[in-house]
Amino acid sequence: MTMLAPSMLVPAAASRLSVEPLQNSSIDRILHAVRVHLGTEIAFVSRYVENNEKELTHVDSDLDLPMGPGFRDPRENSYCWHIAEGRLPELIQDPADHPFTGTMAITEFLPVGCHLNTPLRLSDGTLYGSFCCLSRNPDRSMTQRDVDVLRAFAALAVEQIEDNLEKDQRLSRLDARISGLIESSGMQIVQQPIHSIGAGKPVGVECLARFPDAMIRSPDKWFDEAAEIGRGVELELLAIQCALASADLIPSDFYVSVNASPEAIMSGALEAILESAGPRNIVVEVTEHQQVSDFAALREALEPISRYARIAIDDVGSGYAGLRHLVDLSPGLLKLDMSLTRDIHEDVARRALVGAMVRFAEAIGSKLIAEGIECPAEATVLQDLGVEYGQGYLYAKPMPIQEAVRYLKRN
Numbered sequence: 001m002t003m004l005a006p007s008m009l010v011p012a013a014a015s016r017l018s019v020e021p022l023q024n025s026s027i028d029r030i031l032h033a034v035r036v037h038l039g040t041e042i043a044f045v046s047r048y049v050e051n052n053e054k055e056l057t058h059v060d061s062d063l064d065l066p067m068g069p070g071f072r073d074p075r076e077n078s079y080c081w082h083i084a085e086g087r088l089p090e091l092i093q094d095p096a097d098h099p100f101t102g103t104m105a106i107t108e109f110l111p112v113g114c115h116l117n118t119p120l121r122l123s124d125g126t127l128y129g130s131f132c133c134l135s136r137n138p139d140r141s142m143t144q145r146d147v148d149v150l151r152a153f154a155a156l157a158v159e160q161i162e163d164n165l166e167k168d169q170r171l172s173r174l175d176a177r178i179s180g181l182i183e184s185s186g187m188q189i190v191q192q193p194i195h196s197i198g199a200g201k202p203v204g205v206e207c208l209a210r211f212p213d214a215m216i217r218s219p220d221k222w223f224d225e226a227a228e229i230g231r232g233v234e235l236e237l238l239a240i241q242c243a244l245a246s247a248d249l250i251p252s253d254f255y256v257s258v259n260a261s262p263e264a265i266m267s268g269a270l271e272a273i274l275e276s277a278g279p280r281n282i283v284v285e286v287t288e289h290q291q292v293s294d295f296a297a298l299r300e301a302l303e304p305i306s307r308y309a310r311i312a313i314d315d316v317g318s319g320y321a322g323l324r325h326l327v328d329l330s331p332g333l334l335k336l337d338m339s340l341t342r343d344i345h346e347d348v349a350r351r352a353l354v355g356a357m358v359r360f361a362e363a364i365g366s367k368l369i370a371e372g373i374e375c376p377a378e379a380t381v382l383q384d385l386g387v388e389y390g391q392g393y394l395y396a397k398p399m400p401i402q403e404a405v406r407y408l409k410r411n
Contacts, residue, residue: 026160031060034153038116038146040133045120045157046080047129054078054129077106080130084119091116091147094138114139118151120158122165131157174225178235181222186212187239189246191404192397193411194257194369197383197390202411204255204283206391207243208398236264237273244277246401254408257283259314262292266301274308282309283333295325302329312369316357327364334361336387338372345377351385358386 027045035043042065045058054075059068075081079101082088087100092115095101106112117132131154181187191205209219226235240258247256264270265286274282284305292298302311312333313326317340326334336354344350354370361368370382373392382390396407 027058027157028060030153030157030160031058034150035060035133037149037153038133038142039135040114040116041135043133045129045131045161046078047120048075048081048127052076054080057129077104078130079104079106079112079115080117080119080132083117084127084130090118090150091142091144093140093142096138110134111136113137114142116142116147116150118147118154120154120161122158122162128158128161171229174229175231178222178226178229178231181211182235182238187242188400189239189243190398190400191246191250192391192399193395193404193407194389194391195395197370197373197379197387200395202254202395202408203389204257204281205247205250205404205408206257206259206285207247208259209239209242210398233261233264233267233269236261237267237269240264240270241273244273244280244282247280247282249401249405251405251408252281255281255283255310257285257312259285259287261287262298265305266297268301271304271308274305277308283312284309285312285314285333285335286329286331287314292325295328299328299330306330315371317353326360330364331366333369334366335369335371335391338392341370341372341378341382341392342374343378345375345381351381354382354387355385362386 031043031045035041041063042059042061044056044060046054046056049055049072052075053072054077055072056067056069059065079088079092082100083090088098092098092101092112095107095112095115101107101112112134113136115132115134117130117134120128120131122128131150133150188210190208190210192208193202194204194206195202209222211217211219211222223232223235226232236259240260243258244256250256260270265284270284274284286298286302305311310332311329312335313329313331314335315337316326316334317337334357336357340350340354340357344354358368367389368387369389369391370378370387371391373379373382373390373394375394379390379394399407
């Protein structure tokens, strides 16, 4: 099977953390409040970045300004830097009072009239940037009390900035962890057999991703963290590729099931992966862990995929999809969530619900697979209710590929 490079799975822009200035509504509100309170025309937060530049991160104004968030220029061109360096005061009622401002192009360009500014320093003393309010005309009514007000609002902004920086650092660590996993091929695939409940014989396997810290963290943590940094689909599609590569060893009379979220399905990349895998007995399980806002779009995305694989809906009974949506997606298989299976032999409500699902599946031409079967009594009740297939520790735990192959051939 031809393997697709990870970079081919999703657009590059979706696979890395954004480098744009972080927008934060709390800082925007703080800026607006101080600007209105002081009666100035413009308020902004800036940060000092590489190449000795100053970058605007947040701007509040009713004016049509020539610069906005993301604008950069040399820090020496700004009042902010010279205030931080002590060459200009925090309160400038009129730039004409300070000969140094006459050497700066921004004074005439904006123009700068009244200017209040306080440096933004983090709790460890690091100079982060500046917090500024200004107007285009001089204002002799501004006093040190107004600067004190500005400083109070700036302190609130610093709290938000430090929270954002902490989040950024966490996301950077997650990104490095995900990148390291991909580059080192640290993901492994195991298979859990799926059985005919009546015959007790395996009919297929579900491919499941396992990660280096599997003893202390579930695979869902990796996928959740990848999604948090915008790389969830990338990691998910890589897992599907690895699963299909390992499935080359599975005897052809058993089907191979892989999990795919609606986002991965609608990315358009899954079809290419399935096509590259070549003809084989594949099932794509649509996971129900995330809300789908457009079932029509999901169904449309499933149409080309159905040329290469049967469609199953995973975790039926615990997710978001109503019965009408299950009909709309035309699945060949419905996987009952283990919350319906567990102790079903002791729970009349679970038996009634599963019985109704059996009739529903028959009506739409689908087969049911019960997940999480752990004891013979559960299997017996499920079989009596009409559930044809089962998966769980009663039959077999997830196992490495070579062991799964031996299991399938032996049973």
